[in-house]
Amino acid sequence: MRKLKLDELNRVSVTEFKKQNKIPLIVVLENIRSLNNVGTIFRTCDAFNVQRICLVGITAKPPHREIQKTALGATESVEWKYYSNSKEVILSLKKEGYQIFSVEQAQGATLLDEFHKFDCKKIAIVFGNEVNGVEQTTIDMSDGCLEIPQFGTKHSLNVSVCAGIVVWECFNKLK
Numbered sequence: 001m002r003k004l005k006l007d008e009l010n011r012v013s014v015t016e017f018k019k020q021n022k023i024p025l026i027v028v029l030e031n032i033r034s035l036n037n038v039g040t041i042f043r044t045c046d047a048f049n050v051q052r053i054c055l056v057g058i059t060a061k062p063p064h065r066e067i068q069k070t071a072l073g074a075t076e077s078v079e080w081k082y083y084s085n086s087k088e089v090i091l092s093l094k095k096e097g098y099q100i101f102s103v104e105q106a107q108g109a110t111l112l113d114e115f116h117k118f119d120c121k122k123i124a125i126v127f128g129n130e131v132n133g134v135e136q137t138t139i140d141m142s143d144g145c146l147e148i149p150q151f152g153t154k155h156s157l158n159v160s161v162c163a164g165i166v167v168w169e170c171f172n173k174l175k
Contacts, residue, residue, distance in 0.1 A: 014076050017077045020049060022051040023049055023171055024121055024174060025050050025051055025122075025170050025171070025174055026050070026052050026053070026054060026093060026123070026124040027045055027050055027052075027053045027125055027163065028053075028054040028086070028090075028125065028126040028127065029053065029059045029127055030127065030128045030129065031057040031058045031128065032055075032127070032128075033130055033131075034159075036070050037070075037130065037160040038055070039067040040071070040163075041163045042078050042080075043071050043072055043074040044163055044167050045074065045167065046077050046078050050167060051079070052078070052079040054080070054081055054083055054093075054124075055082045055083070056082075056089055057083075057084065059082075086135060086137065087137065090141045090142070091141075093124045098122040099120045099124070099143045100124045100126065100141065101123065101142060101144050102128070102139045102145045102146070103125060103126065103128075103134065103145070103163075104128065105133075105147050106147070109144075110145065110147070111148075112147065112149065112166060123174070125146070125166055125167070126142065130158075148162060
């Protein structure tokens with residue numbers, strides 16, 4: 001084995017990326033405090049060809065140098081839109097035909113590895129604040145909750161790590 005050089009990675013340009021067919025997945029970031037987390041999630045969404053990111057509430061918007069540190073230009077390739085509140089984005093996405101799933105430890109949540117509702121055509125996944133998680137009002141408007149099985153003592157993951165796991169799972173089932 002030999003590590004590939006950058007010019008061997010066959011990366012597409014931003015223009016080519018924008019023209020590619022995307023997986024029918026929208027990522028909703030609800031009140032994310034850390035600009036580094038926002039940037040990392042942009043980069044993950046670029047890697048897995050996500051349709052769009054919806055930034056909600058206190059979640060910072062590009063352009064911002066702290067987001068760029070981890071996004072590495074993904075704010076230019078991934079489509080995004082800002083909403084002042086979650087109700088607005090959820091109603092809009094439902095009108096577009098998306099099923100909404102909040103990622104949260106909640107009563108009746110479906111474990112991610114047992115989630116088989118990927119037969120629906122369009123999915124939006126909501127990730128919540130680093131301390132308080134997804135707002136209860138958002139959960140109430142969601143079609144369901146997804147939970148990542150965890151076996152350690154902490155029972156929490158950094159939101160950008162959580163997004164990476166969930167987006168990867170969605171990518172594998174929706175592509």
